Amino acid sequence: MRNITLALLCTLLGAPACFAQEPVPSTPTTEEIVRSLNPTTAAQTRSLRGIQVVPGKEAAPPSIDLTINFPYDSAKLGGEEMLVLKRLGSALQDPRLASYSFLIAGHTDAKGSEEYNQKLSEARAKAAREHLIFFYDIDPKRLQAVGYGKSKLVAPDQPESAANRRVQIVNLGPSS
Known part of the structure; x- marks a missing residue:
């Protein structure tokens, strides 16, 4: 029955729709986000992922990459993004x-010019920041928004991958 349903959907939607080119990442839970951003638990979480801390080298601040997709050429938030x-x-x-305090870093894939992607990543980081301030009453002093455009690809071997289009949240340390 499942194969018949899938075949019917493929017929209605067109064959290309049945073969996703990239897996859809799962949305982390609130608790997973807290553990990833909390300095006291992030080191434990990172070690589980196989990331090793080199003695004498300062560890990176706790961070998490969140997939917040935006419509093409837009910084407007949609329904799925609201859940994230x-x-x-x-x-x-x-x-x-x-x-x-936290840094909200916007990133794009490598499609488009550097200038275009820089502005778009800044607008998207700002949209996420403003949403958090307005809807969750987060103190604006705790959130900085910055765009990196296509300069920090998470998948450099696949520069146009959707994985590169993300918002990264980085713990900047105690707020002042």
Whole structure:
């Protein structure tokens, strides 16, 4: 029955729609976001992923990459993105993170010019920041928005991959 349903969908939607080119990443839970951004638990989480800390080298600040897709040529947030931002907003309200400041870093893939991608990544980071401030009452002093355009690809071997289109949240340390 499942194969018949899939075949019917492929017929209705067209064959290319049946073969996703890239896997859809799962949205982390609020607790996963808190653990990834909390300096006391992030090191434990990272070691589980096989990331090793080199003695004498400062560890990177706790961070998490979140997939917040935007419509083409837009910084407007849609429905699925609201779920990601809801979980992020709840995480930033959590008492374990309440005393920290965060960087909201927008990234794009390599399609388009450097200037275009830079402006787009800045607009998207700003949209996420403003949403968190307005809907989750996060103190604006705790959130910095910056765009990196296509300069920091997470998948450099696949520069046009959707994986590169992301918003990264980085713990900047105690807020002032």
